[in-house]
Each structure stands twice: as C-alpha cells, then as structure tokens.
Amino acid sequence: MARALVIRPAADWDYDSAVDYLAERSVDLAVRxxxxxxxxxxxxxxxxxxGARRAFLQPSLAGLRVWPxxxxxxxxx
Numbered sequence: 001m002a003r004a005l006v007i008r009p010a011a012d013w014d015y016d017s018a019v020d021y022l023a024e025r026s027v028d029l030a031v032r033x034x035x036x037x038x039x040x041x042x043x044x045x046x047x048x049x050x051g052a053r054r055a056f057l058q059p060s061l062a063g064l065r066v067w068p069x070x071x072x073x074x075x076x077x
Contacts (some may be wrong), residue, residue, distance in 0.1 A: 037072075
C-alpha cells in the first residue's frame, strides 16, 4: 500500500529550480526530468525503504535515505 509522500518546501523549490535550469537548455530534457521525478516519487511512496541511508551532521536528519532519480543520477531525492 502506498504511503503519502511529503514533499517539503525546500525540496519543492530545488525541484522547480532544476526544471527551470534544464528548460533553459532543452524543454524536452525538462519534461523528461519532470516525468522521471514523478515516477520516482510514485515508486518511493510504494517502497519507502528504498535508497541508501546517509550520514548527516544534523540529528534531525538521522535515518534519512536518498535515492537517485532514474536517468538523472546526480539528482537525489
């Protein structure tokens, strides 16, 4: 069963910035990125434990996992 996915404001801003950046180079690339992120969000909501745990200095981020967006591996969610 899929869980509700919470996209925090900072993550939403980062996503919008990435779309804008890519759209300046290629609208098709920006659309592919949007579709890849939407698919990744869908997968993450159904499999919330995927991704690698990362160590962060902030205790509030303990246990946070990251996962690269397919086809855009430098963009982590």
